[in-house]
Amino acid sequence: MTIRKGQRFMVGLNAVIVAVTDESPRVLTVRGSELSMTDDHELAALPFGPLDAEKDRTLERGVRGWVREQTGLELEYVEQLYTFGDRHRHPIEHQGGPRMLSIAYLALIREVKLALDSRAKWLDYYSFLPWEDWRRGRPKVLDQVILPKLEEWVTGTEEWASRTHRQERLAIAFGLGGSEWDGEKVLERYELLYEAGIIDESVRTYRGKRRPSTAVEKRELMGRRMALDHRRMLATALGRLRGKIKYRPVVFELLSPTFRLLQLQRVVEALAGVRLHKQNFRRLVDRGGLVEGTGQIDSETGGRPAELFRFRREVLTERRAPGVGLPTS
Amino acid sequence: MTIRKGQRFMVGLNAVIVAVTDESPRVLTVRGSELSMTDDHELAALPFGPLDAEKDRTLERGVRGWVREQTGLELEYVEQLYTFGDRHRHPIEHQGGPRMLSIAYLALIREVKLALDSRAKWLDYYSFLPWEDWRRGRPKVLDQVILPKLEEWVTGTEEWASRTHRQERLAIAFGLGGSEWDGEKVLERYELLYEAGIIDESVRTYRGKRRPSTAVEKRELMGRRMALDHRRMLATALGRLRGKIKYRPVVFELLSPTFRLLQLQRVVEALAGVRLHKQNFRRLVDRGGLVEGTGQIDSETGGRPAELFRFRREVLTERRAPGVGLPTS
DNA sequence: TCCCCTTATACTCAAAGTGAGCATATACTA
DNA sequence: TAGTATATGCTCACTTTGAGTATAAGGGGA
Known part of the structure; x- marks a missing residue:
């Protein structure tokens, strides 16, 4: 096993910063224009910054630093969430840039007023994942959009084994046929929606194929998009948090x-x-x-x-x- | 926020591969000689390899590849464990090498016979963390070494707040004074032992100080060392696994x-x-x-x-x- | 003032789940 | 044939949980 010299990597740090105000959960966002490098100049993004190989002694310090710089907030409770490293997650890779890794952190905080000129903004968490909020009953987007589309997706494969597998995943994630809805399975649900092309995120290609996308008039029911794969990070964070409070x-x-x-x-x-x-x-x-x-x-x-x-x-x-x-x- | 070109990083992939045979849990190890770059040429290490920025489409594929190469095993159940990124975790950083990040994975497998010439070896999991095995009663190392040393560590700080804090962490992690032993707190216990200098791992310096180490005759009771911070990964994996089976x-x-x-x-x-x-x-x-x-x-x-x-x-x-x-x- | 709406807080009761153990069945071995 | 080892059925008290009922204490408006 030879240890090679450093290849070309960029290591990004992301923070999912959660607060609850007026009985509704919020996430801290910045404007993702530069970040996304796509036409969608105003997609919300998570606070983000590259890890500084020289200056950041620990990953957590790096995160705190970027959050401070971009939002003015001083974090308290912080935990590592997940490291995202699939190829082509970030557009710079398409342009011959370095391989992008993103280490996401989850932070909890009592909501604070932000400076008026701040680039940061608190947004409703469920505006990104509306099917996750059952406080006022079963979200209508489930029966109006999600489940019909997912049933299509299940029957959209010929192979029997593949079909059964999709059916089982659907039942488990969305509480169908004997299963109950499990609040913690946020990421499983997000992943099904992503695979089935029901939500289309800003990274254009995934394994070279353009994903099919839902008709425009239904899209708003499916919640706001975020830059890059930040909505996936949101889903990861919510699932983790729902488990953890128990x-x-x-x-x-x-x-x-x-x-x-x-x-x-x-x-x-x-x-x-x-x-x-x-x-x-x-x-x-x-x-x-x-x-x-x-x-x-x-x-x-x-x-x-x-x-x-x-x-x-x-x-x-x-x-x-x-x-x-x-x-x- | 400017996106800088890739800094000098090396991204390592580690696998904690667990099996249970003959009623005892095992972890797959390779010889860590080249890896550790210290005098301890024969410390056990986890299967390890750098992420290939060009070839490895996903992190998980990278892990599977390295494990296949080093042990001949084809993994099934794999999940991401944690990303370790503190500075100076790896000796190459002391030598002006790139910043080292390690993404650790947990894999579960039915134990397989390894080829005789394999560089890999199954070792008893608890030989590295003996205080975690209560199947034959309370491990004697707890009362003979660990708790006395940790009490010393608690009283070893003057400041009252610091002392109370240490005392509380000790009580929670090791089940003292009203607390019960919690099998899942493996990492918390490891971290206390590390901070208190009761286990000394192969990275020599930590924030510039040589850590005090336990008298040699007691050391064997504290379990085998591993290369670098691999024993910390073992602790992380066991804690996670103990939680997950529930x-x-x-x-x-x-x-x-x-x-x-x-x-x-x-x-x-x-x-x-x-x-x-x-x-x-x-x-x-x-x-x-x-x-x-x-x-x-x-x-x-x-x-x-x-x-x-x-x-x-x-x-x-x-x-x-x-x-x-x-x-x- | 009194009724009503709102939120707070005490208490009940059956069903389900858990900890601890007794009892019995069926193999092998000395 | 006794003794040991594992397998499996069942009991019983105690705790936890789900789903209510009942009552207390504030404010606002008729």
Whole structure:
């Protein structure tokens, strides 16, 4: 095994920065004009920058640096999400540029006001993935666009084995035929939509073929596009986050130090994309030792005043996997 | 944001390939002599190779290629684990070489006989992380070496905040003072041991300081070293795997198509590092719809003959998170 | 003032799931 | 034939969960 000298790579760092305000989840975006190098000059993009081989001691520091530079924000909770490295993910590769790798990070933050002149903007997370938000019932885009198209895609292959396989993936990802909808399977769903050509992202070619695209009038139902494969990163992040809230107390990164239980519930619902059973939710977080009352009362509720709670840090030493649990309603 | 031309990077691909044979978990290793570039010419290393910017269409293909080349194995189940990118992880960086990134993958496989002349070798997973194996009771290395040293490390800092923080991390990671041992916290434990200088890996410098190392006579209790930060990758992989078996039916990747329930249990125990309650374990996998009897009988048990079972694929469409569950005994 | 709307919070009750163990069946071996 | 090993069925108390019912306490408007 010979160690060759460095080939031509560019290593990009991306951040999926999530906040929840006014009961709706948001992601921090920048304008992706230069980035996308396509005709779509105003696609939203994730904060992005190349890793500096000399200056960035760790990947995480690199991410924090780029976010600071592009948005003015100082991140707290940050975790590595996934490394994307398929060839031709980025247009520069088509132009003889270096091979592009992107290491995506997930960050959670209490939403902050951005400077007016900031290039960054908070956008509704579900505006990119509308089929993931079930809080007001089953999203209509599912039955109006997605499932019909996916059924077509399933029957669109001759081979029996291939067809069965597609059918099974569809059933699992979208909760068909005996399966239930699983909120965590965000990426699986995105990938089916991508493979079936129901969403078309800005990278024009994939294995040399132009993908078929959905009729224009339906497109808006399918949510906003993002630059490059950033929407895939969004899907990856949401899936990870939905899993994680169940066994790590990460929601509290999105809340102020004290909060009403209903606020906590709304944040969880925003991430999980479903409504929860109120009484059982409080039972879980309270008896589960995740929160403790502060004794303070908040009267800004519009109803009976509520007690303010705080995160109980000790739960970390008491329980193995302290997360919130989703008593779906 | 300017896109600069490719800086000097080298992108390495590593594979943590896991199998379970004779009730003990194993990892596939190659000899790390060239790799480590240190005096330790015979440290075990993970199969490794640089990503080829031109030839490897995807990262996963790159990994499969290197594994094939170095071990002759054809991988099936593969998932991305983590990307390691801290500066000075690799000695070539000290010598003015390119910045080294390593993308680690986890692969599960039914153990195969290797060619006699193969450079690869199966080694016991717990020989590298002995404190993780509780199947024969609490590992003695914990009380004989680890905990005393870690207590020292905690009291070794003056600042109160720092001390409390260390104390809390210790309690959570190693199940002290009200906490219980959590099998999934493999990486947290590794990182404490690393920070406290209780294990010393082959990269000599870290932020310029030589780390203190444990007295030689105790070192063997702390398990074998690996080249570079490969033992950290092992820890990352084991933590991930222990989590994953609980909600994805990945164990079956390690078993032949039909098996006795006790075989299944032994494989789970090997990964989880604990003994399980037999009757409850069968209840879980059986009533949980994870397996189904084949009607065939296996008399090679040494006791009453057992029915052979197979994985029930349909469970994927029936349950959201089908994993095995650990009825600890 | 009182009714109504809103949110908060306590409590119940059945069903399902889990931890721990007893009991029995069927092989092989000394 | 006793003893050991594995396989498998079943019990029982306890906890957790799903789905409600009931009541408390604020504000606004008729």
